[in-house]
Amino acid sequence: MKKLLAIVLVLAMTVAVFTGCGKKDGKAEIKDDGVIRVWVGEESAEFYQKACDAYIADHSDFGYKIEVKGMDTGSIAGTITNDPTAAADIFTVAHDNIGKLASTQCAKPITDESLIEQVLADNPESFRGVIYSTLNDKQYLYGVPYISQALFLYYNKALVNDGEQETFEGLREAAKRAGTKAITVTGDDGFNMSFALLARKVSDKSTTVKIYEGADSASGGSKGTSNCQGDDTVAIIRWLQAFAEDPNGFKWASSDGWDADLDKDNKGVVAVIGGAWHYNTAKSALGESNLGIAMIPTFTLTDAACEGLSGVSAGDEYRGGTFADCKCFMINAYSPASKYAKEQDLIKYLSSKDVQNESYVECLNVPAYVGATEFIKKCFDEGKVTESQYNLAAMQVGMAEWGIPQPFITGTLNTYYYSKNGPAVFRAMIDKTAYPTTGDQILTETESLDGVRKGLYLVEYLWMHGQAPSSFPASLPDPA
Amino acid sequence: MSTEKKKRVSSQSRNRRVSLGATYTILIILGIIWLIPLVWIVLSAFRCQYQPDGTFIGRVTSNFFPKQFGLKNFKDLFTATYYGVPGAFPRWMLNTLIIAIIDCIISTFLVLSVAYCMSKLKFKLRKTFMNVSMIIGLFPGFMSMIAIYFLLKSIGLTGNPSHPEYSVIGLVLAYSAGAGMGFQIAKGFFDVIPNALVESAKLDGCTSFKIFQRIILPLAKPIIIYQALMSFTGPWMDFIFAKVIIGADNARYWTVSVGLYSMLFGTHPDTNLFTQFAAGCVIVAIPIVTLFMFLQKYYVEGVTAGAVKG
Amino acid sequence: MGAKANKTPKNQKTGLTFVERISKSFSDFGKRFADGSPGTKLSHFIFGAGNFYHKQYIKGLIFLLLQIAILALMIFCPSINGTPYGWKALRNLSLTHVSEGGDFDPFTGQFTSGSDCKLMVLFGFVTIAMIFIYILLWNKNIQSSYKADMDRKVGKKPTTFKEDLKELLDGKFHVMMLTPTCIAATIFTILPTIFMIALAFTTYNSQDMNDLGTNLFHWNGLQNFRAVFTGEGSLGIEIKNRFLPVLGWTFIWAIFATLTCYFGGIILALLINKKGLKGKKVFRTVFIFTMAVPQFISLLAVRNLLGEYGPFNSLLMQLGWIAKPIGFLGLHPSDSEKLAKVMVILINMWVGIPYTMLMTSGILMNIPADLYEAGRVDGASTVKMFRKITLPYVIFVTTPYLISSFIGNINSFNTIFLLTGGGPTYTGYQAGGTDLLVTWLYKVTIDQGSYNTGAVIGIFTFIITATITLITYRRSKAYNEEDTFQ
Incomplete structure (x- = not known):
């Protein structure tokens, strides 16, 4: 009997708990409690709450309350895929997450005609390929761009003479004087690697690198063509290998943070390649008066880098490249249908040119729409932003011309670019270390020309197949 | 005989003093090692250093002892907005x-x-x-x-x-x-x-x-x-x-x-x-x-x- | 249950095993049905019927309500987040009745979400637990009624509800005391652990699922375990190439971390407790102080102190001893792995020694003074006395502690995670040079979302710790005395 009481208690609790709160067999959905929740980047949460309040004040028939919450944008996508039913109705992610969120059905498409019209009218052609994704064999718009992002250069004005920031070699001179390294990056993932991978010849902005070009997910996911075995890429890697070995050359970000490197007391580096989201940290490392902002510099290929290569010649000048990305609004797939129309109205407003402009003035978010430069210039002329704040936007817009949006069509391809160790092989090549994990095939060295060619073949293969090749082809570059 | 004994006693007590001295030294050194990281965290908490143009330096710096002390960190800690809160x-x-x-x-x-x-x-x-x-x-x-x-x-x-x-x-x-x-x-x-x-x-x-x-x-x-x-x-x-x-x-x-x-x-x-x-x-x-x-x-x-x- | 196999013969003689006990209680089921009163017979179908028959209304009502609740849950299958309990949950447990979802109505915005496999598995186990409880209840309810029958036969009155409650404070006191823990631990410890073990036999790996563009996973038998040898799957190569090195380092770490802290602590305790030493309290306080500070604070302090731009490196540079910062903690991939390993063991001494010191201080005081006296008379040196008297005594008393601290060190997450983060990293692998099985498990599940691989690592960790425990602990004095103790 007494043990029975024990069981009674167990049961009573479990049953109450599991039946009391359960709905009858239904679809998983966030409850519609009259609130639309929005997740944006932490730095602009306050601004968007204000904007939303203003919107509700103007549209008394909106019928929903709006709660804006600041989130770490880097982790939003992960938080949502972990548990979309606990996420906001509208959230913002960098566009390269769109494929993942769409294919795992964490986001739902946008169908409002006027919103689609606004997106297509406002944004650069290059974004169009990356904000659509496929659902049930149909192409849908998933992400609405509202902030653009690209890499550029922060440098220490106290150590770098004017003009030196324009070339890697100039930075090296400055570093030599200061007894430091020339340049670092803020991380070693696929995004940061783009400064080398996507470097383009200055004379004609050309590169042989292709990442899923012409990929088409609508027809069952053709991966298009990729190439990273061109002679220019080989030469760039070899140049960077030498530059990394130079006592005053390139270094990887240390775990203490690139900003500790940038601080001149630490004799770390004189410049760092980063994005607008690093602005405040860079400012506190250098102080506003020493903080210089510029395009990613150019570099000149050396004899050693071009040795044995036919597609390039010593003296060719290249500019470091970047991915030119955008941040987008998306709608949670688990958000109830009853909110759908209102959510799209709200996104239409939040991604309008006016709100984008305001968010630049208030939070330094660089607008994504075509022709934002004029507004940025106007703000500077009117004294609404400081010089470094102006530079920040101007250089980013400038760099966008040298970049491409991070490509993806479905979740798969983008994941391959990032997660299948392509960036790790890339890093191994620059460090001239072996890359150990390629199935049975082991890339034993990346120092020789052959080693670099194998490494690049491996990277390309990883992009295309998501796994390592069973063997390397007899001759490289591989024509296929 | 008795002097020898005295000698032995005194040498014993000298030994003892030496070993006690050594123990003190070791313990003090160990104590310092054990306290350094904690002392450093406390010092960092009261650190209040600025860039020449007035930007506050909040990250790890190479100096153990702060150049300036202040309560700014505590003030910031209690008033600042973290993670949108x-x-x-x-x-x-x-x-x-x-x-x-x-x-x-x-x-x-x-x-x-x-x-x-x-x-x-x-x-x-x-x-x-x-x-x-x-x-x-x-x-x-x-x-x-x-x-x-x-x-x-x-x-x-x-x-x-x-x-x-x-x-x-x-x-x-x-x-x-x-x-x-x-x-x-x-x-x-x-x-x-x-x-x-x-x-x-x-x-x-x-x-x-x-x-x-x-x-x-x-x-x-x-x-x-x-x-x-x-x-x-x-x-x-x-x-x-x-x-x-x-x-x-x-x-x-x-x-x-x-x-x-x-x-x-x-x-x-x-x-x-x-x-x-x-x-x-x-x-x-x-x-x-x-x-x-x-x-x-x-x-x-x-x-x-x-x-x-x- | 592996523990059963190791039972000593004595054990088997004295008590019935859990399984035997269960089977016994069911074996006299036929007898009860035959002999029982009509109430008892009816109890086989309607819970509490026998109790009503014997006018034990409250008890009967409790039984009846519970039966109704469970049956209702089994039949009506209430669902949470679109995933049902009840018989549907049992069906779902096979992970075959799943749908990818994704039906979308562009006009209304209605979007059908697919099946949530992890909830299916979880709710499936919850339902199985319910069924188990149902069977136990069924048995209890018959037993209870039968007992009332028997009471009546010998002329006693069946116990009243009040008497039952009273008994809870005496003969059945343990039931009352253990019930809250049983409930809580079943829901929040046992069930989740079983769930995670089950994931080791699935394809629940975010990365693979992401590649395939699906939200669904299914059962795949022992394939994840096979990957340790074959290197299949998205993390297969990682597991195959890194498992043995990580395992080896986990052992080396555990051995060194345990022994250094243990002997370091004893020596420190001896130093502090030295006769004639003044300020014992001050010294003790200093060391205990570091122990009292939360680990994430003290370890992060050390990490930053030794960092590339921290004060320690800059001091060495100012002294001119080194030209550029040393990566003590392997935070940079090019840092030395050996140095990082030595450093974590050293820093772990900093963390662990005060603990042992505190513990052994008391034990040292308890060593009978005449032992030392005898030693002194024999003219033994201090070192010899330490080796021949102190150490054996302390080791004798603290063997269980040594074992549990060894196991604790195998699972020592904080020290590694906060100091090195597992670094120096290997290009292309999750598991770095100083990663233990637990930190690797963390990276693989929390960072990578590879729950199946994580579960495999977890099971291996369990096998290791369980083996050590079984071999040493169960044979140890403390455990065997436990039997004779009562």
């Missing part, structure tokens, strides 16, 4: 305090009751219970973290958009629910209490409840305090479990250690928060260390009870 730090402190108090009460109760049963009562499934708890205890704890999250979520105690505050209750449950399985130390303590006491009380017609209440509890003061101390300080130190259960997106209801940890390691790119982190550490450490120093005696008893008896 205005006044986040005081909020985190409050959350943690609430969680710690409730967890302390529930856990201590559960541990004591289980330990008493295991040590002093005879019943059929006793050995089974002990084996199960031992086996479960051998699995890495956070393996089950994700499942606990979804269990709590399915009863609305976390990841609940309309009631984010419920996740605090969820965390308390997650912390204290398994506490009873950690009865071994308290059992070790109860084992030492002579069975004769219990037997004679039984002969006097005491019920098991009475024995527990009148005889065991008064004797168990050290272990109660030990257990309370452990479960109270736990939530102040855990930075993994709390984040998963409460949710990375739910910064308002984080505990203080999750908040402090995220200040250094969040994917948030601002590494300029080190001095504020240090200030937070000082504030968290003060009450815990005080408690600990105050209740040291009981801690030692608990540790020894657990250590020498399995």
